[in-house]
Amino acid sequence: MARPAGAQCCLRAFSSLRAVASTPAALADRQLQRGQQLAAQQQRRRRCDPTAAAAGGGPDNGAGVPPQERKAGSGKIGEASGDFFPEDERLQNWLFDEFAAVSRLFGFEQIDFPVLESEELYVRKAGEEITEQLYNFEDKGGRRVTLRPELTPSLARLALQKGKGLALPAKWFSIGQCWRYERATRGRRREHYQWNMDVIGVPGVEAEAELLSAIVTFFQRLGLSSADVGLKVSSRKVLQAVLQRYGVQEASFGPVCVVVDKMEKIPREKVVEELAALGVAAEAIEGILQALALRSVAELEEVLGGETPAVADLRRLFELAAAYGYADWLVFDASVVRGLAYYTGVVFEGFDRAGVLRAICGGGRYDRLLGTFGGEDQPCAGFGFGDAVVVELLKDKGLLPQLRHEVEDLVMPQEEGLRDAATSVAQRLRASGRRVDLVLEAKRMKWAFKQAERCGAARLVLVAPEEWSRGAVRVKDLASREEKDVPLDQL
Numbered sequence: 001m002a003r004p005a006g007a008q009c010c011l012r013a014f015s016s017l018r019a020v021a022s023t024p025a026a027l028a029d030r031q032l033q034r035g036q037q038l039a040a041q042q043q044r045r046r047r048c049d050p051t052a053a054a055a056g057g058g059p060d061n062g063a064g065v066p067p068q069e070r071k072a073g074s075g076k077i078g079e080a081s082g083d084f085f086p087e088d089e090r091l092q093n094w095l096f097d098e099f100a101a102v103s104r105l106f107g108f109e110q111i112d113f114p115v116l117e118s119e120e121l122y123v124r125k126a127g128e129e130i131t132e133q134l135y136n137f138e139d140k141g142g143r144r145v146t147l148r149p150e151l152t153p154s155l156a157r158l159a160l161q162k163g164k165g166l167a168l169p170a171k172w173f174s175i176g177q178c179w180r181y182e183r184a185t186r187g188r189r190r191e192h193y194q195w196n197m198d199v200i201g202v203p204g205v206e207a208e209a210e211l212l213s214a215i216v217t218f219f220q221r222l223g224l225s226s227a228d229v230g231l232k233v234s235s236r237k238v239l240q241a242v243l244q245r246y247g248v249q250e251a252s253f254g255p256v257c258v259v260v261d262k263m264e265k266i267p268r269e270k271v272v273e274e275l276a277a278l279g280v281a282a283e284a285i286e287g288i289l290q291a292l293a294l295r296s297v298a299e300l301e302e303v304l305g306g307e308t309p310a311v312a313d314l315r316r317l318f319e320l321a322a323a324y325g326y327a328d329w330l331v332f333d334a335s336v337v338r339g340l341a342y343y344t345g346v347v348f349e350g351f352d353r354a355g356v357l358r359a360i361c362g363g364g365r366y367d368r369l370l371g372t373f374g375g376e377d378q379p380c381a382g383f384g385f386g387d388a389v390v391v392e393l394l395k396d397k398g399l400l401p402q403l404r405h406e407v408e409d410l411v412m413p414q415e416e417g418l419r420d421a422a423t424s425v426a427q428r429l430r431a432s433g434r435r436v437d438l439v440l441e442a443k444r445m446k447w448a449f450k451q452a453e454r455c456g457a458a459r460l461v462l463v464a465p466e467e468w469s470r471g472a473v474r475v476k477d478l479a480s481r482e483e484k485d486v487p488l489d490q491l
Contacts (some may be wrong), residue, residue: 048155082191090403092193095387096175099195102218103173108197108209111172113154115179116143119144120155121373129258129339131178147179150384151196152342153373159200168201168378188358189388198382203320205313207381208346209320210363215350215361216326217385222390223399226326229360232333233317233348236364237310238300239337242291246284254341256280260292261339300334313346323327342366346381360393361385388462406456410441412448414464422463429461429491452478461491 084092098109113399119136136146151174159166174196184190199207199213212231219229239260245251259274268289271381275285296299297318301311314332323325339345351357363383371377394400413422426438437455439448453458461476467485473474475491476483 001041006088017379042209047260048256057188063410066360073099074255080423082189086405087403090405091391091400092387094401094403095391096193096195098221099172099175099385100216102221103195103197103268105217106197108171108172108213109448111155111158111220112176112276113148113151113158115148115172115177117148117157120144121157122149125250129182130180133182135179135181144396148176149178149180150340151176151178151194151380152198152340152369152384155198155382156375156380159378160370160373163375166200167233169207170200171198172200173197183490186357186392188392193387195385195387196382199377200372202259202381202382203347203367203379205317208348209317209381211363211381211383211411212321213324215385216324216329218385219329220224220234220257222394224393224397226329228353228393228397229329230353231329231348231350232329232331232336234332234336235313235346236309236337236343237345238291238304238334239288241304241308241310242288242409243284246281246287248280248284252278252280256288257341257343258339260288260335260337263335294334295332297332300332305366317346325341336386338362338364342369342372350385352396352398356396357392362478404456407435407437408457409434409436409456409459410448410452410457411436411441411463412443412460412464416442418463418465418468419466425463425488426463428488432491 013275086098103110119134122134123131130149134146134263136144139145154176155172155174158172159170159192176196176392177191177196178194179191181190182188197211199211212233215231221226221275236257239257240253243250243256248256255278256275259271259278262274271289272285274290276282280288291300291303294437297311300314301308302313306312306315312315318327318330318332321330321468336347336348337343343364344367345365347362350360352360363381365379365381367379368377371382393398409426411422411429413419426436429436437451437457439451443451448460448462451457457478460476460478464474464476467474470485472485472487473491474483474488
């Protein structure tokens with residue numbers, strides 16, 4: 001079946017952008033363009049706000065931290081810096097491996113997309129914060145582009161490219177870098193990484209139940225329990241039903257959701273003020289606030305009736321949660337609506353029970369997102385899970401792993417005349433799959449033992465004249481302190 005003309009045009013633009021964004025020349029151009037854009041934004045901020053000069057203007061620059069107080073190795077995921085020292089990268093790799101492992105446990109396939117996307121993907125008319133937080137600019141071809149602030153619209157673009165050829169249900173996951181120009185705080189960074197899992201083509205809450213199970217499985221693998229973390233669950237259909245009851249126009253639904261999403265961050269009076277500014281009547285505002293104060297599906301059913309789609313969806317979701325075995329992780333909270341305009345049904349947020357940190361993750365159903373880009377609507381559900389907040393939580397719980405740099409063998413020539421021999425030994429070991437650190441300069445044995453400790457080597461392999469003349473090397477087991485001569489073919 002032919003795609004609608006709008007979809008074809010949209011796809012051609014996206015394909016052109018992908019091609020432009022992927023060439024080496026374009027990569028260099030976008031690095032330069034990004035630097036110019038960030039510098040310009042920084043200058044504008046400094047003109048408008050004298051305190052901005054101290055905070056800096058680039059992503060993850062340790063805003064508010066004087067340079068003399070920033071420490072080496074402070075670029076851990078969860079910190080304000082975008083730099084990653086080896087110890088930071090080990091932690092990041094561990095976390096990403098857990099993201100990927102859980103996704104594959106649930107039968108999801110990995111996808112990826114360019115970090116540079118069309119600005120049009122993210123500019124919507126619901127007053128979302130994300131629109132104001134874009135690192136956006138015009139490229140040399142006159143196109144409005146942006147560094148991606150989230151991953152879901154990119155996923156929608158991929159689904160549109162597949163069109164009727166997309167086998168449903170599609171279960172995709174991605175782990176990607178995102179940028180948002182906002183104030184850096186604990187658990188919130190301008191440059192961060194995000195894990196997404198999405199299900200395309202399943203209209204029932206079975207998709208949300210599976211996604212929530214994946215999140216719980218991830219938490220459990222990290223040593224977290226339902227006493228540490230909860231998952232607030234609701235449905236946008238709750239708010240939709242309330243607005244319909246009070247005759248609020250459908251066009252106001254998205255902006256009202258944006259205001260409601262800020263309820264935990266701003267006083268009640270401010271919420272009332274912002275809703276009134278949207279033209280919502282006082283009676284409707286009171287009805288909204290009363291509905292959002294409900295804390296059980298049973299209470300919701302009393303207000304809206306058991307046949308209301310929102311009630312039916314949530315009741316079934318809690319039944320499925322019991323079947324999966326994670327019902328104790330779920331908390332019904334009608335005030336959860338999520339701030340992004342494209343959500344249409346069940347929504348959820350992960351939170352720490354101590355109430356110290358911001359939302360750990362969030363997601364829900366977005367059945368009409370593909371249609372907004374000119375394609376055919378498909379039922380979709382998914383979540384985004386950032387790398388920063390969960391690391392802060394693991395720090396607080398003492399659950400961050402101690403990840404050392406580790407090699408299996410440290411190979412050292414006893415004298416410089418045996419360097420070629422030591423090199424061949426190291427390569428022989430590497431070819432067999434062992435991780436090997438080769439001493440590249442003339443060093444004393446005392447240094448070699450310290451280096452072996454630093455890199456976590458299991459063995460010290462010494463290429464010495466006498467042993468080498470017999471076709472062997474001296475091997476010291478650094479755990480047992482035992483040493484012996486080992487023929488090369490037995491290494």
